[in-house]
Amino acid sequence: MQSAVLVAEPEPETREYLGRQLRVDGFDVLDTARRSEALELAERVRPDLVLLGELDLCQRLRRGEPGRTWDRNVPVILLAPTSDPDERVRALERGADDAVGRPFAYEELLARIRALLRRSTASATELVVAGDIVVDRRTRRVAVRDALVALSAREFELLLRLASEPYRVFTKEELLREVWGYRAVGRTRTLESHASRLRKKLRVGPDDDFVVNVWGVGYRLLE
Amino acid sequence: MQSAVLVAEPEPETREYLGRQLRVDGFDVLDTARRSEALELAERVRPDLVLLGELDLCQRLRRGEPGRTWDRNVPVILLAPTSDPDERVRALERGADDAVGRPFAYEELLARIRALLRRSTASATELVVAGDIVVDRRTRRVAVRDALVALSAREFELLLRLASEPYRVFTKEELLREVWGYRAVGRTRTLESHASRLRKKLRVGPDDDFVVNVWGVGYRLLE
DNA sequence: GCGCCGCGCCAGATGTCCTTTCCGGCGATT
DNA sequence: AATCGCCGGAAAGGACATCTGGCGCGGCGC
Numbered sequence: 001m002q003s004a005v006l007v008a009e010p011e012p013e014t015r016e017y018l019g020r021q022l023r024v025d026g027f028d029v030l031d032t033a034r035r036s037e038a039l040e041l042a043e044r045v046r047p048d049l050v051l052l053g054e055l056d057l058c059q060r061l062r063r064g065e066p067g068r069t070w071d072r073n074v075p076v077i078l079l080a081p082t083s084d085p086d087e088r089v090r091a092l093e094r095g096a097d098d099a100v101g102r103p104f105a106y107e108e109l110l111a112r113i114r115a116l117l118r119r120s121t122a123s124a125t126e127l128v129v130a131g132d133i134v135v136d137r138r139t140r141r142v143a144v145r146d147a148l149v150a151l152s153a154r155e156f157e158l159l160l161r162l163a164s165e166p167y168r169v170f171t172k173e174e175l176l177r178e179v180w181g182y183r184a185v186g187r188t189r190t191l192e193s194h195a196s197r198l199r200k201k202l203r204v205g206p207d208d209d210f211v212v213n214v215w216g217v218g219y220r221l222l223e
Numbered sequence: 224m225q226s227a228v229l230v231a232e233p234e235p236e237t238r239e240y241l242g243r244q245l246r247v248d249g250f251d252v253l254d255t256a257r258r259s260e261a262l263e264l265a266e267r268v269r270p271d272l273v274l275l276g277e278l279d280l281c282q283r284l285r286r287g288e289p290g291r292t293w294d295r296n297v298p299v300i301l302l303a304p305t306s307d308p309d310e311r312v313r314a315l316e317r318g319a320d321d322a323v324g325r326p327f328a329y330e331e332l333l334a335r336i337r338a339l340l341r342r343s344t345a346s347a348t349e350l351v352v353a354g355d356i357v358v359d360r361r362t363r364r365v366a367v368r369d370a371l372v373a374l375s376a377r378e379f380e381l382l383l384r385l386a387s388e389p390y391r392v393f394t395k396e397e398l399l400r401e402v403w404g405y406r407a408v409g410r411t412r413t414l415e416s417h418a419s420r421l422r423k424k425l426r427v428g429p430d431d432d433f434v435v436n437v438w439g440v441g442y443r444l445l446e
Numbered sequence: 447g448c449g450c451c452g453c454g455c456c457a458g459a460t461g462t463c464c465t466t467t468c469c470g471g472c473g474a475t476t
Numbered sequence: 477a478a479t480c481g482c483c484g485g486a487a488a489g490g491a492c493a494t495c496t497g498g499c500g501c502g503g504c505g506c
Contacts, residue, residue: 075342085328085330085331086330088331088334089328089330089331089334092331092334092335092337092338093334093337095341096338097338097339097341097342098321098335098338105308105312107308107309107312108308108311108312108315111311111312111315111316112315112321114315114316115315115319115320115321116320116342118318118320119298119320119339119342119343120342138388138390138391138392139390139391139392139443140392140437140440141390152438152439152462152463152464153437153438153439153440153463154439154463154464155463187465187466188482188483189465189466189467189483190464190465190466192482192483192484193464193465193466193484193485194464194465195483195484196483196484196485196486197485199484200485213482213483213484215472215473215474215482215483216473216474216481216482375451375452375453376452376453377452377453377454378452410454410455411493411494412454412455412456412457412494413453413454413455415493415494415495415496416453416454416455416456416495416496416497417453417454418494418495419494419495419496420496422495423496436493436494436495438461438462438463438493438494439462439463439492439493
């Protein structure tokens with residue numbers, strides 16, 4: 001999933017440069033030069049992170065304003081006006097999560113954006129997506145085209161292993177070793193039986209066959 | 224409440240200086256020069272934040288090690304060896320939440336520590352809400368759909384842990400470790416009987432089942 | 447000291463899942 | 477097309493996890 005970043009920076013060249021770069025790096029970018037528009041966008045779009053060019057906006061963003069309902073807890077990084085550490089300290093004390101001086105190295109800013117997003121969305125979800133199948137390892141829930149599917153413990157572990165590398169073929173020995181912990185060979189019927197049940201449970205539409213057998217080798221997820 | 228900071232820094236002068244300063248600023252400080260001791264302290268003391276002097280420890284801290292059970296999600300700030308921005312980028316990419324170069328300004332480091340603690344304990348508010356269940360950790364009162372429920376100390380702690388991340392599945396070992404402080408495995412009956420009692424007490428309506436068992440794994444709050 | 451309560455633990459009952467077995471059918475090879 | 481090995485699906489027994497009522501202990505208030 002793409003993260004939406006709001007860039008509130010009055011200086012046109014920097015703003016456009018950041019917009020371009022961040023889009024290249026896979027973010028949804030909204031940008032504005034005006035303070036009032038920044039707050040309006042924060043309310044309307046609810047960005048995942050805000051890149052601020054001005055310190056006073058930081059306080060307003062954190063404090064909130066009457067009648068406005070943006071997320072006052074949104075992650076914020078401030079682009080301080082100079083390289084003076086005091087300015088970074090001031091920003092951090094006024095509620096910014098991070099602050100970089102100018103001129104800044106884009107690579108470092110990008111790394112800081114990613115680190116902050118990582119921290120603030122931690123434990124939100126741990127999704128493994130393979131085609132139409134979504135596996136949430138935190139809640140251990142599985143959805144096929146938004147239809148929830150109830151799996152047993154082994155079935156879940158088996159699907160998780162297959163979904164971790166969709167299309168790849170896993171040998172039976174591999175699956176028995178990694179999902180069951182079996183060292184010896186020969187208990188393939190156990191695996192086949194589970195694969196069969198998993199295939200059936202994942203069958204939401206009539207033609208669905210997500211768990212695919214590869215003759216003489218093993219199984220894979222998705223054709 | 225004081226926050227505990229683990230300072231893992233091989234250079235003696237820096238380590239002692241940081242320890243002194245941070246204590247003055249109201250932190251509980253543990254420090255060590257040795258890597259193995261840093262991991263041991265992370266496990267035993269469970270600090271609220273780690274100040275790292277070496278990059279490789281960052282990865283080990285995040286990845287975890289067999290048999291060790293510290294909080295792999297603990298906030299981490301790296302003291303990079305020089306002022307080279309690339310070193311900061313590398314640290315951030317390897318899982319650190321923040322990175323400052325050397326020499327560093329203590330004031331900025333302090334501000335960054337505070338900002339990171341602010342962000343990472345943001346969810347630890349007084350009122351924990353999970354669906355129809357409201358837990359007030361200050362008064363230790365619990366309400367299910369506005370109906371007050373009386374819980375014992377352990378039941379409250381168990382519910383609090385479950386409610387801190389509703390829908391997430393907790394393994395039994397995890398709950399026994401985090402709620403009871405047990406290290407060894409095998410005392411699952413104790414947990415099960417508390418889970419059972421908690422489930423019963425939270426049952427306000429006839430069909431309520433907030434404490435849900437996940438077969439072969441553990442428990443979660445809410446379906 | 448006495449009663450009450452919470453806690454940890456136990457054991458029987460209950461329920462779920464895993465494995466194995468059987469059989470029919472398909473794929474590959476000749 | 478025949479044969480052999482491999483696989484899918486269903487069903488059943490056994491294995492294992494879980495629920496729950498109850499018991500003894502220890503702490504606390506009276």
